[in-house]
Amino acid sequence: MKMTFEVYPHTADVGVRGYGATLEEAFQEVAKAMFSIMVDISSVKPLVRRDVLVDADDLDLLLIKWLNSLLAISAIHFEVYSVFSVKIEGTKLEGQALGQSMEGLELKDEIKAATFADLVVKEEGGKWVAQCIVDVRLPTRRWIRNLNSFRDERMSELRCQVELVPLFLVLRGYLSAYG
Amino acid sequence: MRPRVNHRMSDKLRKVENSVWEVPVGAVEGMRVPARFYSSEKLIAELDPRAIEQTVNVATLPGIKKYSIAMPDAHWGYGFPIGGVGAFDPEEGGVITVGGIGYDVNCGVRLISTSLTEADLKPKLKQVVDNLFEGVPAGLGSRGLRLTRAQLEEVMVEGARWVIRQGYGWEKDLDHIEEAGRMEGADPSNVSDTAKQRGANEVGSLGSGNHYLEVQVVDEVYDEVAAKAFGLGRGQVVIMIHTGSRAVGHQVGMDYIEEMQPAMKRYGIVVRDKELVSVPFNSPEGKRYFSAMKAAMNVAWANREVITHFARHAFARTFEVSPESLKMDLVYDVGHNTGKLEDHEVDGRLRQLIVHRKGSTRAFGPGRPEIPPEYRGVGQPVLIGGSMGTFSYVLKGTEKGMRDAFGSAVHGAGRRMSRTQATKEYRGEAVAKRLLERGIMVRGHTWSGLAEEAPDAYKDVSDVVQVVHDAGIAALVVRLRPLGTIKG
Numbered sequence: 001m002k003m004t005f006e007v008y009p010h011t012a013d014v015g016v017r018g019y020g021a022t023l024e025e026a027f028q029e030v031a032k033a034m035f036s037i038m039v040d041i042s043s044v045k046p047l048v049r050r051d052v053l054v055d056a057d058d059l060d061l062l063l064i065k066w067l068n069s070l071l072a073i074s075a076i077h078f079e080v081y082s083v084f085s086v087k088i089e090g091t092k093l094e095g096q097a098l099g100q101s102m103e104g105l106e107l108k109d110e111i112k113a114a115t116f117a118d119l120v121v122k123e124e125g126g127k128w129v130a131q132c133i134v135d136v137r138l139p140t141r142r143w144i145r146n147l148n149s150f151r152d153e154r155m156s157e158l159r160c161q162v163e164l165v166p167l168f169l170v171l172r173g174y175l176s177a178y179g
Numbered sequence: 180m181r182p183r184v185n186h187r188m189s190d191k192l193r194k195v196e197n198s199v200w201e202v203p204v205g206a207v208e209g210m211r212v213p214a215r216f217y218s219s220e221k222l223i224a225e226l227d228p229r230a231i232e233q234t235v236n237v238a239t240l241p242g243i244k245k246y247s248i249a250m251p252d253a254h255w256g257y258g259f260p261i262g263g264v265g266a267f268d269p270e271e272g273g274v275i276t277v278g279g280i281g282y283d284v285n286c287g288v289r290l291i292s293t294s295l296t297e298a299d300l301k302p303k304l305k306q307v308v309d310n311l312f313e314g315v316p317a318g319l320g321s322r323g324l325r326l327t328r329a330q331l332e333e334v335m336v337e338g339a340r341w342v343i344r345q346g347y348g349w350e351k352d353l354d355h356i357e358e359a360g361r362m363e364g365a366d367p368s369n370v371s372d373t374a375k376q377r378g379a380n381e382v383g384s385l386g387s388g389n390h391y392l393e394v395q396v397v398d399e400v401y402d403e404v405a406a407k408a409f410g411l412g413r414g415q416v417v418i419m420i421h422t423g424s425r426a427v428g429h430q431v432g433m434d435y436i437e438e439m440q441p442a443m444k445r446y447g448i449v450v451r452d453k454e455l456v457s458v459p460f461n462s463p464e465g466k467r468y469f470s471a472m473k474a475a476m477n478v479a480w481a482n483r484e485v486i487t488h489f490a491r492h493a494f495a496r497t498f499e500v501s502p503e504s505l506k507m508d509l510v511y512d513v514g515h516n517t518g519k520l521e522d523h524e525v526d527g528r529l530r531q532l533i534v535h536r537k538g539s540t541r542a543f544g545p546g547r548p549e550i551p552p553e554y555r556g557v558g559q560p561v562l563i564g565g566s567m568g569t570f571s572y573v574l575k576g577t578e579k580g581m582r583d584a585f586g587s588a589v590h591g592a593g594r595r596m597s598r599t600q601a602t603k604e605y606r607g608e609a610v611a612k613r614l615l616e617r618g619i620m621v622r623g624h625t626w627s628g629l630a631e632e633a634p635d636a637y638k639d640v641s642d643v644v645q646v647v648h649d650a651g652i653a654a655l656v657v658r659l660r661p662l663g664t665i666k667g
Contacts (some may be wrong), residue, residue, distance in 0.1 A: 001343065009600075060453070061440050068433045072373045110281050112429045116436070116453030117256050135282055148530060 005033035010133050015069075015118055017131035022061070024126035027066055028084040031097070033066055034134060037051070037109050044082035044105065046098035059121040062093055062130045063130050066075055067114035068115055078102050109136050180399060182535045188231045192223070198650035201246075201365045202235055206222075209239040209451070215246035217584075219646050222251050222638065230260040236451040237265045241399040241459070242273025243533060244525045250539050250589040252638060252644040257281065258454035264587045266523065267342035267460065268530055274448065275459035275465045277439065279535030281434040282519045284472055284477035286390075286423030287514035288540075288562040288590075290455055290573065291487060293494065294506040295416040297396045300662065303497050304620055307394065308663040312492035312622045315486055317667045323383025323485055327624045331379050332367040333476075335427075338477030339484040342382065347488040347623035349509075354551050357513040357541065360480040362519075366470035374430035381425040383485030389591075390422040390667040394489060395571060398660035405557040405575045405656045408479075409510055417659060418494075418507075419571055420486050421564045422667070423516065424479035435468040458531045469533075470517055483512055508630065510573075511560040515540045523585050542576040542588035548581050550576075559586075561653050564639040566592045567621065567633070567666060568614045571659040580652035590651040592640035605633040614664075623666035 004025075007016045014037065018029025035041050050073050054065040066086070074080060081099030088094075117133035191206040194650035200223055202214040204531050214234040218226065221379050224476055230253045237259055253262030258278015267273030300307065324342070326334065334341045339360025343350060353359045367375075385392060397415045400406045410416070439456045444463040458464045487509065491502035498505060503617050517546050543550055543559040550559045558575035565571040569592065587644075607630040611621045648655045 056437075057441055061437065065437055068437070072377065072430065072433075076373065076376045113433045116456075118255055161427060 005036070007033055007037055013133050013136045014106065014132040015133045016114075017129065018136060020128045021126070023121070023123075023128050023130075024088055026130040027063065027088070027093070027095070030130045030132075031067065031070055031084045032082065034070070034111065035082060035099075035113070037106055037111060037134065038074075038112045039080045039102070039105055041082040042072070043078075044080050048077075048079060048098065048099040050077070050079070050081070050097045052093070052095040052097065053109075054095075055091050056093075057091055060116070060119050062088070062091070063116050063119065063121050063132065066093055066095060067132070067134075071111055071114065073097070080105065086126040095147045097170075111136055117148065120164045152167055188228045188235070189226070192231065198334045198646050202231065202238075203543040204238075204291055207235050207239075209665070210235065211240075212243050212246050213239050214238045214249070215648055216249045217650050217652065218251050218263045219642065219649075222642060222646065225638070226253065227255050228583070230256045233258070233260040233452065234263060236455055237263060237279070238449060239275050240265065240267065240268065240276065240455065241434070241448060242267040242271045243532035244268055244273075244523075244530070245585075248584055248587065250587070250643075252538070252589045252592055252643045256454075256537060258611065259454060259535065259537040262589065263537050264290040264535065264539045264585060266532040266534045266585045267531055268525075269460040273460050273533060275469055275518060275533055276455055276535065276571040277432050277461045277468065277531075278452070278455040278457075279537050280432070280472060281516045281537050282429045283423045283516050284428030284431060284475035285514040286516045287357075287421075287479065288564045289420045289483050289487065290510040290560070290562050291420070291490065291494070292506065292508050292510050293412050293416045293418070294504075296414045297416060297499075297662070298396070298414075299395075300416050304394075305578065306403075306492060308620045308622055308665065310491060310497050311392060311394070311663070311665050313350070314489045314493040314496075315665060317390075317392070317665055318387070321480070321653050322575060323381055324378050326382060328375055328379065331375055331382070333387070334366040334382060334481045335474035336365050336479050337361055339480040340489075342481045342484050347383070348484040352484060352509040354486070355509040356480055356484075357514060357549075360477075360484065360512070362473035362476045364471040364604065365473035365477050367472040367474050369467045370431060370474050374427050374434065374475075377430055378425065378427035381427070382482050383424050383489065384425065384482070385486060385665070385667040386425050387568070390420075391567065392486065392570070392665040393564075393657040393661050394663040395419055395661050398570070398656050399658040401655040401657065402575070405654075408554055409573065410508065410555045410562050411510065411573065411657050416488055417510070419562070419564055419659065420483055420490065422479075422482060422486065424475040424482065426666040428475040428480045435471065435569070438512050438578060439464055439468070439623065474499055475509050476514065476517060479514065480512065482608055497524060502557045509552075511561055512563060513540055513559070517541070519586070521583070532585070534587075537589055538590045539587045540590045541586060542574065543586040544581040544585075546577040547576075547581070547586070554586070558654075559587050560656070563640065563644055564591050567618055567664055568617070568661060569640050572640070572654040573656045573659065574647065576657050577651055577654055584652045588647050589643050592643055595613045601633050605630040620659050621666065
């Protein structure tokens with residue numbers, strides 16, 4: 001299979017890179033590369049959908065905002081994502097991330113931030129490339145253990161929203177079968 | 180703009196005095212002051228050309244005073260090198276930059292003394308390390324206190340004071356924390372909701388990466404007078420805590436580096452590296468970032484205070500006495516990823532400068548009013564955490580350091596090897612076993628985390644500290660040898 005994204009080594013940290021026939025595809029793929037540092041993305045099921053809306057004057061900053069927004073929603077909701085869709089119009093990016101709770105997944109490294117280091121967004125020979133270095137924090141499995149004791153009120157509120165998505169899918173299935 | 184790597188940058192270095200090298204103004208276009216490197220013949224040969232380039236980049240920023248400084252532990256970072264110091268005069272358009280403080284705001288070190296000797300501790304070492312491991316939340320996503328949003332905002336304003344009021348830590352600890360554990364003027368309304376959501380459960384947790392809690396023994400005393408003033412003596416057991424503001428700091432960094440990019444264009448500031456994004460300190464954006472960054476600094480002090488509480492109780496449980504009777508007093512707490520307004524003499528005039536220290540410990544010399552009265556005569560305790568399994572050091576600030584380096588010193592050993600490379604070369608299990616053979620008990624949450632922090636992945640902290648001592652910008656007081664380490 002043709003490689004569409006990769007994680008590449010760098011002195012202090014690692015870089016993430018996505019390729020695509022379009023700019024949007026390259027942005028989708030680089031997000032996959034980033035989450036592949038945190039988890040084996042082939043094991044992440046698209047159970048939850050999160051929307052990301054960012055705005056930036058140039059493509060470089062747009063890429064950083066896209067990736068950093070994904071990191072923030074991932075940290076707040078304790079989720080990881082494996083499927084992405086991106087629409088870019090002018091300076092605006094509308095994106096979706098599909099994924100699931102980190103619970104039960106084997107986690108690898110935590111990422112602090114996507115950075116401007118080695119930041120490239122360009123088209124070359126009809127192919128788009130989007131890449132940057134990410135500031136990586138180190139791994140532990142403790143996180144998963146802690147999740148079990150994490151459910152305070154605010155989190156259960158968030159979790160409700162999360163659980164609505166699969167519930168909706170089940171309901172729809174139920175209705176179409178018996179309706 | 181891609182950071183351009185100029186490997187001939189090393190050729191522009193010239194030695195100007197013992198332990199000091201410089202790239203002079205004019206060597207690279209746009210330099211306003213020389214780029215100054217504290218180093219030794221051995222370390223300068225190993226210095227990453229990109230760290231030189233980054234120090235030079237800082238020298239081009241508006242309002243910079245005297246020198247752009249790189250400490251002997253300097254290595255490649257985002258924007259500033261890690262181990263970089265830059266001081267800017269707001270009255271002359273001086274800037275504030277996220278790249279000069281970093282994503283790990285107010286990461287720092289604190290040292291707690293005990294009345295125990297190594298001999299007292301040895302039979303109970305395993306028990307104390309186990310109790311610390313159980314008692315101190317550590318690792319990726321580790322949780323500390325559970326705070327409401329309103330409570331977290333109070334922590335952002337009040338710092339260590341707030342958690343002490345809740346019963347975590349002792350009132351008198353405040354006297355021995357830089358800024359008494361609270362930056363004046365922190366404004367939580369300038370901290371994003373995202374940062375608050377991410378930080379709500381992290382106060383009182385060690386985190387991951389190179390953060391640790393270590394039980395150490397005073398192994399060598401270089402300066403009896405200063406050691407006595409700091410309450411340290413040979414054979415004494417101490418505890419070192421190394422952590423920061425966790426996700427609040429990361430998010431504040433991320434938010435403002437994004438916000439400053441378009442603002443910088445409006446101010447007509449051109450930087451050589453996008454991670455150096457800068458705005459005038461006196462601009463609305465600069466003020467907002469400063470107040471948000473201060474909120475993150477306060478979270479870090481609260482965090483180290485709560486961990487201190489947990490550590491005291493782990494010791495009390497082990498020895499079945501109270502922490503008070505073990506004399507577990509705070510020696511000092513000082514940050515090494517900070518931005519602060521400080522008075523410094525430049526060109527014969529006292530100026531208020533915004534001093535960025537990224538991977539550099541504040542090291543104020545004798546007489547400065549910021550130092551607690553008990554230490555003021557000798558200089559501020561400068562706490563240098565080693566890497567896992569190596570020595571750590573306590574130094575004192577000097578007058579020369581005030582004159583030449585804005586009262587700053589190193590912060591640690593500095594990475595020699597990338598994380599990826601370290602995990603390729605070392606296995607966590609083997610690292611822990613080797614350390615145990617040397618009498619150091621290590622507990623971490625993952626083996627790969629241990630491998631990434633393998634002692635050989637770092638420059639030798641003793642070399643680094645010696646340069647600082649030789650250059651006279653801080654002076655050796657005691658050396659600390661690790662006995663037990665809890666790694667994040």
